[in-house]
């Protein structure tokens with residue numbers, strides 16, 4: 001049931017959506033007429049709502065994906081195809097403790113927080129206060145700020161946390177963080193780095209090889225949307241060709 005204060009994703013069609021908070025006297029103005037959002041209180045998520053001009057909209061329960069894609073952006077964010085693989089490779093789940101850098105706009109932070117809640121935690125480092133302010137706004141809107149500690153700190157100078165399950169990086173010089181990640185991770189913990197260039201990958205892999213990391217692997221994901229129509233089912237002509245490379249490794253110990 002939708003309550004006052006809930007976020008809903010108003011959808012006209014998959015390309016025209018609005019993430020809005022439901023309030024009693026609030027309206028949403030669209031090119032297809034005005035919606036009275038107060039009408040939604042007490043109805044089911046997923047219900048239909050008509051605009052003042054009779055256009056049909058739907059009020060969906062927002063997914064983590066909606067909060068990420070509608071987030072305010074102050075930096076480049078990690079795209080869904082990479083977010084999904086990072087979470088899968090990291091092995092994180094409810095209760096995990098994760099160190100992340102840089103926070104940026106908080107897109108990855110939101111996803112990590114979503115998966116480690118209710119009793120896990122994300123420690124997110126960045127050197128820029130302005131980006132962390134935006135990330136905090138995004139986290140609050142998604143109801144995830146309680147599961148994150150934002151740290152205004154250069155992660156190449158060290159990581160404060162110990163025995164963490166994963167260290168996940170999306171910043172310019174991940175190879176400088178490798179020794180600190182080793183100290184911070186619990187035995188068998190996961191290191192992941194997302195980098196847009198091969199030069200960064202080579203330096204990171206070389207640093208991982210100098211420390212006790214195994215299963216060092218770098219992958220790239222490509223995602224194509226498929227048009228499904230009678231006698232015309234085929235991939236879309238355009239796609240996002242490049243985002244970045246994901247490097248994975250696990251810490252080992254002698255004892």
Ligand SMILES: C[S@@+](CC[C@H](N)C(=O)[O-])C[C@H]1O[C@@H](n2cnc3c(N)ncnc32)[C@H](O)[C@@H]1O
Nearest residue numbers: 077078102104105106107108126127154155170
């Ligand atoms: C591309 S953004 C991260 C985007 C973020 N992953 C997201 O999905 O929204 C890279 C961030 O790394 C931060 N950064 C760069 N070097 C850093 C360092 N040494 N320590 C902490 N943060 C750093 C930058 O300030 C920037 O905000």
